[in-house]
Amino acid sequence: MDEYEKGFFTEENSFEVVIARNDNAKDERMKQVMEVITRKLHEAVKEIEPTQQEWMQAITFLTRTGQLCNEWRQEFILLSDVLGVSMLVDAINNRKPTGASESTVLGPFHVANAPELPMGANICLDAKGEDMVIHGRILDTEGSPVANALLDVWQANDEGFYDVQQKGIQPDFNLRGVFRTGADGRYWFRAAKPRFYPIPSDGTVGKLLQTLGRHPYRPAHLHFILKADGFHTLTTHIFDPEDPYINSDAVFGVKESLLAEFKWVTDPSASEGLSFAGPFWDVEYNFVLASDRTDRT
Numbered sequence: 001m002d003e004y005e006k007g008f009f010t011e012e013n014s015f016e017v018v019i020a021r022n023d024n025a026k027d028e029r030m031k032q033v034m035e036v037i038t039r040k041l042h043e044a045v046k047e048i049e050p051t052q053q054e055w056m057q058a059i060t061f062l063t064r065t066g067q068l069c070n071e072w073r074q075e076f077i078l079l080s081d082v083l084g085v086s087m088l089v090d091a092i093n094n095r096k097p098t099g100a101s102e103s104t105v106l107g108p109f110h111v112a113n114a115p116e117l118p119m120g121a122n123i124c125l126d127a128k129g130e131d132m133v134i135h136g137r138i139l140d141t142e143g144s145p146v147a148n149a150l151l152d153v154w155q156a157n158d159e160g161f162y163d164v165q166q167k168g169i170q171p172d173f174n175l176r177g178v179f180r181t182g183a184d185g186r187y188w189f190r191a192a193k194p195r196f197y198p199i200p201s202d203g204t205v206g207k208l209l210q211t212l213g214r215h216p217y218r219p220a221h222l223h224f225i226l227k228a229d230g231f232h233t234l235t236t237h238i239f240d241p242e243d244p245y246i247n248s249d250a251v252f253g254v255k256e257s258l259l260a261e262f263k264w265v266t267d268p269s270a271s272e273g274l275s276f277a278g279p280f281w282d283v284e285y286n287f288v289l290a291s292d293r294t295d296r297t
Contacts, residue, residue, distance in 0.1 A: 011046075014042050014046075015038060015039050015042040015043075018038050018042070019034070019035045019038055019039070022034055022035070061204055061208075064203075064204045065079060065203070065204045065205070068203045068204065073200070073203075074108070075200075075203050075204060075205060077108075078199060078200060078203070078205045079204075079205050079208075081105070081199070081250070081251035081252075082199070082205055082208070082209060082214075082250055082251060084251075084252045086105050086251065087104070087105060087251065087252045087253060090103055090104065090105055091103075094232075096232075096290050097141055097290050098141070099141045099288055100141055100234075100288050100289065100290040101234055101236060101257070101258075101287045101288045101289070102236065102255045102257050102258060103234060103235050103236050104235070104236050104237050104253045104254075104255060104258065105235075105251060105253050106223075106225075106235050107223060109154065109156075109162040109164055109165070109223075110152075110154060110223065110225070111154065111163075111164060111173070111176060114152060114154065114173055114176040114177055114178050115173055115176075115177060115178065116177075116178040116179070116180065117177045117178065117179060117189070119179055119180075119181075119182075119186075119187065119188060119189070120188055120189060120190065121177060121179075121189055121190070122189070122190035122191070122275075123153065123174075123175050123176060123177040123189060123190070123191050124157075124174065124175055124190065124191050124192040125170075125171040125173070125174045125175075126157075126170060126171055126174055128157060128158060128192060129157055129158030129192030129193055130158065130192060130193040130280065130281060131190065131192065131193075131271075131274070131276040131277075131278070131279075131280035131281070132190065132191050132192055132193045132262075132280060132281040132282075132283060133188065133189075133190050133191075133274055133280060133281070133282055133283070134153075134188065134189055134190075134191060134222065134283045134284075134285070135186070135187065135188035135189075135282075135283070135284055136186070136187060136188075136284050136285045136286045136287065137184070137185045137186050137187070137286045137287075138151070138181050138185045138186075138187060138226060138228070138286070138287045138288075138289065139185055139286060139287070139288050139289070140231070140288065140289055140291065141288055141289075141290060141291065144185075145181070145183065145184050145185025145186070146181065146185045146228045146231065146289055147181060147182060147183045147184075147185060148180060148181060148182075148228065148229070149180070149181045149185065149187075149226060149227065149228035149231075149289070150178060150179075150180055150226070150227045150228065151178065151179045151180070151181070151187050151224060151225075151226055152177075152178050152224065152225040152226075152227075153176065153177055153178075153179070153189070153191075153222060153223065153224050154175060154176040154177075154222075154223045155175045155176075155191065155194045155221070155222045155223060156175070156194045156195060156197055156220075157170065157174070157175055157192060157194070157195070158192055158193060158194070158195050159195060160194075160195045160196060160197030160198075161197065162175070163175060163176065175191060175192065175194075177189060190274060190275075190276075191222070193220070193240075193262070193281050194220045194221065194222060194240075195220055196217050196218060196219050196220050196243055196244065196245050197217065197218060198215075198216040198217050198218075198250075199216050199217075199218060199250050199251065200216075201216040209250070214248075214250065215245070215248065215250065216250050217245045217248075217249075217250055218245065218249055218250055218251060218253070219239055219240065219243035219244075219245040219246045219249055219254065220239065220240045220243045221237040221238060221239045221240070221253075222237060222238050223236075223237055224236050224237065224238070224287070226287055226289060228289060230291060230292060230293070231289040231290060231291055231292055232289065232290045232291075232292050234287065234289055234290075236258060236287075237253060237258055238258055238259075238260040238283070238285050239254055239258055239259050239260065240259075240260070240262050241259040241260070241261070241262075242262065246259075260283050260284070260285040261283070261284070262281050262282075262283050263281065263282040263283070264279060264280075264281060264282075265279060265280055265281070265282050266279045
């Protein structure tokens with residue numbers, strides 16, 4: 001019997017027998033990964049003790065999930081999202097030094113090559129929704145401004161849709177823009193207050209959420225990617241803390257540090273100064289970038 005042959009498979013030794021067959025693996029990382037996955041899977045099966053019918057239901061669920069995937073829909077990523085795995089992988093790969101802004105998931109609606117706009121531009125191109133101004137500073141962990149930082153922003157509209165979901169209804173690049181900071185690290189732009197929206201719930205993941213008694217909604221948020229020479233790229237959101245789904249985001253993307261205060265401003269002179277017709281939302285949020293020469297903690 002060769003070294004990798006550990007005898008016949010039994011309920012008791014199932015894990016050991018299976019991983020022994022991988023002893024000749026050419027990729028050590030793959031060998032390590034499969035050992036952990038196999039061990040955890042066998043532990044789960046032994047704890048749950050599924051019936052044959054239940055196991056076939058699980059296989060059918062995964063099969064249907066794969067069948068829903070195509071060039072514009074990724075049901076497996078959605079499954080990873082609602083199980084919290086996407087956010088866990090993001091957290092592991094984006095550990096930051098103390099004081100740096102936290103990251104969160106990219107999401108499926110980022111569009112490359114959005115137009116670079118002058119600071120203060122209004123990214124709401126169809127004039128729908130409640131007016132909003134977003135402003136703040138981009139700083140380093142020492143509190144110094146980050147000059148020439150690129151800020152890529154995008155968001156859903158007041159009905160919970162991104163422009164790419166409503167081709168022919170919303171203008172192209174509606175509620176999207178790229179801005180670049182000056183020497184003071186300040187940024188500001190105008191937009192429309194976003195609304196909560198559901199993740200796709202017409203597939204296997206949606207049925208799973210329904211079975212588990214969970215809703216499919218994400219709370220209102222704005223997406224950001226921030227880039228600057230000498231700093232780690234930051235992909236993150238800011239959230240409305242008053243949103244009805246702020247404590248139950250379907251994909252677990254909310255972090256307390258990413259809550260921003262949304263202030264309702266009724267001063268006519270303030271509205272006039274921003275070319276708004278009436279009251280508006282004011283959101284101030286400072287981003288802190290981690291140096292790419294700083295060890296993660």
